[in-house]
Each structure stands twice: as C-alpha cells, then as structure tokens.
Amino acid sequence: MPRVLTAIRGGYDATVGTDPSTPIQFFTLPGCTCPYAQRTHIALLELLLPFDMTEVSGxxxxDWYLKINPRGKVPALRIPTENNAVIYESAICNEFLCDYATKLQKHHTLLPPDPIVKAKIRLLNDHCDNVYAKTQFTYLMNKDDGMDEELRTEMENALIRYEDALVESKGPYLMGEFSLADLHVFPFIQRLVITLKHWKDYELPNHKFPNLLAWHDSCLERASIKKSSMSKEKMIKVYERFVTADYKFGGLNRSK
Ligand SMILES: N[C@@H](CCC(=O)N[C@@H](CS)C(=O)NCC(=O)O)C(=O)O
Known part of the structure; x- marks a missing residue:
C-alpha cells in the first residue's frame, strides 16, 4: 500500500526524501481526480513498483512543485534510485516506468518489445489525446440541445477506433493483453460512462460498441483500476463544478 505523504495545500518540501532507497515518488491531485495521473497510478500498480504518493493541491x-514539473501539472515522478531524476507527462512517465521495470527484470506486458505493437499502442494513445478526448468533453459541456446529436456522432466516430482495435486483437484488451493502450484511454472512457449517463442520459450503444463495453467491464475488474478510481458519486460531484462553470478542461472542451 503506498503511503500518502501529504494532502496539505502547498505539499511538502521537494528537497526531502533523497535517500536512494526511497521508493518512486508519484505526484498527483488529491482524491484520484485527474485522469492523466490515473494512467500513471495504474501503471505503477500494474508493474508492482514500490511508490509513495504526494498529493499536490492549489x-x-x-513553487516547490514547479521545480519538479515546470508545467505545473500532474502526474510527475521522481526516482530516488536514478539520482532523483524527474519525469512528467503521463505518456512519458508510463513508458519510463515500463523501461524501468524491464531494467529491474520485472516481467510485464504493458509495453511489449515488438516494434509494431509498440507503434500501434502509441498511435492509439495519440488518437486518445488528439482526437477522441476532445469530442467527449465538447459533448459533455454542450448546452445547445440542437448540437447534441452532431457532437455525439463525432464522439462515437472517434470511439470506433477502439472498437476496431478490440475486434483485431480479439480482446479482452486493446493489444490482447493489458497494455499502455488500455490504461491510457480507460480513465476517459470511465468518465464518459459515468458523466454522460448523468448529464446527457447517454449510454454507449451495445449494437455499435459490444467489444468496447466488454473491455470496459474487464478493466473495471482489475485491482489497479479499482485502486486508482474515484467512486461514481465523487466523480459526479467533481464534474458538477466543471459542467456548471463551463470549464475548458485544458482545451479539451471546444464548446463555444
Ligand atoms: N498532457 C498532460 C496533461 C496533464 C494535466 O492536464 N493534468 C491536470 C490535472 S487533470 C493538471 O495537472 N492541471 C493543473 C493545472 O492545470 O494547474 C499529461 O498527459 O500528463
């Protein structure tokens, strides 16, 4: 069980914990609210790497956190055993963790060595960040009922990529075995299922997305997903604030 070092506003002095035996330090938002940090949380748990969790608020x-991640975002990692190297950006953190686990001779399937499989994972992850995620938040935040159908169709078109990948892999996961492709997109699909049901009374249609729905259920069974997830009630509370305020989600919501 990782120790949560602090949830206090302002965090702790980032110069502590330089002992080389200190576990990996994982910086996240309080309460498992960030989908990007959730990706890295899942990767740490799947790879069975010892880590301490520091919740950064405000x-x-x-300033102490900006010295760790000058972009001021979570997730970030600090690796005491590697001269306190600091890594940020979820996709880069997660690839690092896979390489680090391999270096420690831990067997894992998150980033298989095959160059084609690796490229496929990276393409799916690029699709999530540059195509799909925006469509979901734009639909969620849309207040013009006349636009809902068009925005929903745009989102479903983006999701077909995952349905197709699951048909190709024959499941249960996007590359067959659970990989960086699954943990990259899962936090967003989890938010889709909960928030769109709540605010738009929308459910992924089974006739279009049978494999994606089965994949979602398989993911929910994993211990790493359970440990890194907010409850449904908490997610609705967190998003209530954003939906009401028409928050931009770091550019993810393109609503006018
Ligand atoms: N591209 C980044 C996005 C990370 C991100 O946007 N994190 C949000 C929380 S969900 C954050 O830290 N926002 C803090 C802020 O903007 O002040 C990644 O993949 O790690």
Missing amino acids: TPKP
Missing part, C-alpha cells in the same frame, strides 16, 4: 501550483 492553483497555481506551489
């Missing part, structure tokens, strides 16, 4: 982020 906007803008405190």
